[in-house]
Amino acid sequence: MSNVTLAASAGFCFGVKRAIEMAYAEIEKNDGAPLYSYGSLIHNKEVTKDLDAKGLHIIESLDGIDEGTVVIRSHGVGKFLYDALEEKGMRMVDGTCPFVKKIHTIVNEAWNQGKSIIIAGDGKHPEVQGINGWCGNTAVILESPEEARAAELDTEKDYAVVVQTTFRQSKFDDMLAILRQKGLKMEISQTICSATEKRQKEAMELSQNVDKMIVIGDKKSSNTQKLVEICKKNCENTVHIETICDLVLKTFKKDDRIGITAGASTPPAIIKEVVVTMSEIENVNVEEVSFEQMLEDSLVTLHTGDVVKGTVIQVVGEEVSVNLGFKSDGVIPRGEFSRDTTVVPSQVVQPGDEIEVFVVRVNDGDGNVLLSRKRIEEQKGMEDIEKAFNEKTVVTGTVTDVVKGGLIAVVNGVRVFIPSSQVSNRFIEDLSVFKGQELEFNIIEMDRVKRRIIGGRKDLVEKEIAAKKAALFETIAVGSKIAGTVSRLTDFGAFVDLGGVDGLIHISEMSWGRISNPREVLKEGQEVEVFVLDVDKEKGKISLSLKDADKNPWKLAADKYAVGSIVEGKVVRMVPFGAFVELEPGVDGLVHISQIANKHVVKPEDELKVGEIINVKVLEVNSDQKKISLSKRQADAPVEEAPAAE
Template sequence: MSNDMQNLMEEIEKSMVRLRRGEIVSGKVINVTNNEIFVNVGYKSDGIIPKDEISNDITVQPSELVKEGDEIKVYVLSLDDGDGNVLLSKKRVDLTKGWDDLEKIKEAESLVETKVIEAVKGGVVAIARGVRCFIPASQLSDRFVDNLKSFEGKSFTTKVMEIDRKRNKAVLSRKVVLAEENKHKKVELFSKLDKGMQISGEVKRITDFGAFVDIGGIDGLVHISDLSWGRVKHPSEVVTIGDIVKVVVLDFDKDKGKVSLGLKQTQKQPWDDVELKYPIGSIVEGKVVRLVDFGAFVELEVGLDGLVHISQISEKHIAKPSEELHIGQKVKVKVLDVKPEEKRISLSITAADEKEEAIEYVAENSPTTIGEILEENK
């Protein structure tokens, strides 16, 4: 080799960066693939960042983090990966800064953006500032969580509850953040609430005594008696979890944070215009819904029952209604009397039968018009 060439090689070597294993250096991205990032760190050979050293977030593609020409800091893992390349890590640089950030965030009692990457036993693994953190199932939501996998891929703000850098342990909470948010929402919502106002909400929980509806940060109770104008054995007969419903604010207590809601109050009262819908003398069909010693209650429509006295059930003498009727039976009844103010309708099965028989007889055997018969039987 000539002296000139040797001198040139020595100059090139002098201009090269002297790398040491374990140090952090700057470099320029020269190529990005699905599995690697190639970086020029000014050394005699290029550096390679393998996929498992790019980020703790295994769901992120290399191209989402860097592009050609970007200046990045990298950690030197090895000066020769076996093929003459320098083995680098971006993840370890991010981790160092990430732990620093998390410690400062915890000290300042601030919040940190977090992304869930995996559901595990007892909670989920999440990435915050490049650090793998744990969120216990009890800290994922302000409600019971039965499907941890539904959180995978979701991002939200959390609070740093515990951090131990030596043990690589960081515990986060989303529940604390939600509780604070709900506190502000409740204050704002209560300032706008008024009795009688209608508001939309989502059914969040169903119990034996009613349904809880989220009206924007507050779960108000629709008591079972306020779900429908009709009889309701269980709230699930009327609503299901996830339903969006319109409700009326019946009452609220700002100090206790309680709101009473009504669903049936958004629907027309069945006793409105009852005299027009069921005039005296008309014959209608209903369903037997209750049997008592003195008669049977027949439902004409949801929330509207009429009484058939035991004397109006059959032409023959019966000791109890169950001798002729059963729950759920469809029957024809004649309206005898209507008292809207008392919410009472008197019905008759025998009178309805007589009228039906009379109409059939006239139609078959008499020139008398059906209209005349109806008039006589009023």
């Protein structure tokens, strides 16, 4: 018995299988109306023959056809066909592979933005022709590094570069290197199908470890031809067959190590027949079964509650369609996509993405499989949270709602309640500031049965503050200038956040001038630069000032207010022994009660009012003690005229 290995990804890819399933579904429900396939649905004569026998006829043009249903081939078509079908009012079933559909969108959007299009691929292949149809057939099509090198391209233009889904990645990389050498302005989209890459990688690895290699697929199939090319590089004894009839069995020996792979358009029936024949398994009865039956047998079986993997087909109206390899597609409604209600499905998944889903119901009433991604999140998220609770580790969640008494944060799809008393180490009046933020916290209480999960940040915040405080006290120095943010205002001053630690600016240190309320100078959230007056590490206190010592107005007071000069000032405060007059912000002088007027004054209020602007004479200046003696009486005295000369 020969040692036969079949590549895991041999045969139908999900895009081809989807198109075939759609075609057979149309045949089954057809009531006799004309049914067409625009071009071969896939590149396989056996499949095409079977579909034609059942009533799906191939057309290459809509000329003379005005009624019926047209199934779009998996390779896709240009925009012209969609427009023509709409104009004729004909029904269309779009079997275009989601990977190819994605390229159509990229090309069309780029073209509408005025960009030129470059397609790396075979210009004769229907997929490439279809892509070109979404940019008015204006694309530059390059099939090889040689063509890329010879191409005359305009370095002043903006190019959008896409690649045929079945193209060799290594060849595409070589072509990109050449295009970059030309100095082109390019926006490159890596549109090679992930299934194609996987199939080609498996073929390469398998062909390196066998004596003989069999590649099954239609001669016209582009992806099959590339598999043959890859296998021949590693295994000289590589044969390309379409069916078992093409295989010359006498060339194979009993002890040969044989590898088998198949193109994306190769039916499971043909692959099975080749594998069975080559394996020479005794007592195997290879029954004559139809392709349709073999397709049915290849489909997976689903049950409610299963967790399976599928491939995203499309996202329409934020409802995600998923290919599961089942006879019907799966659907994830918007409400079942994520526990986080802010998540937008179309921004998270794209056609061709592989995702894990939970089967809610095998038949949702419309023939689709009802799926949930949210329940996968819940299961995994609950496990992660339980682990964090047991191990007392920190989790990260996004705050989605502000509710009575606290916050709701979502951690891996699971809702966690954070009470307001646990949001921080101090009371926060407005919790709405946290909405949309990512927060770190501990799970402090958990009841999985009741789905009661409580989170807490208080201890975490206190530890964080303690660490920041220790780091700050190691570096901060008296006299230094430091930046901070006003975190809280009181009647006696302002607290400034210096990076997790608050320092206090007393009201007396906010201005060289006189202020009655800190809100006259500062507001919460304001960024400020402050001077460090004192640091008490033991008590954890930091005293700050807004006053720059270099701008102390008393430094210039002796020169600015010379003794004997008359200056203007504002009465700011009354005392029993006189009145204080502000000469400028930060510099006050005293008019003694005896210097207010040329008469006996009982109370300063009898002669002066707070806020009044008066002229005063400077009697004495003591900058060190910050004292200036003033006289209103002498400033008001008439200037005596000098006696006339005899």
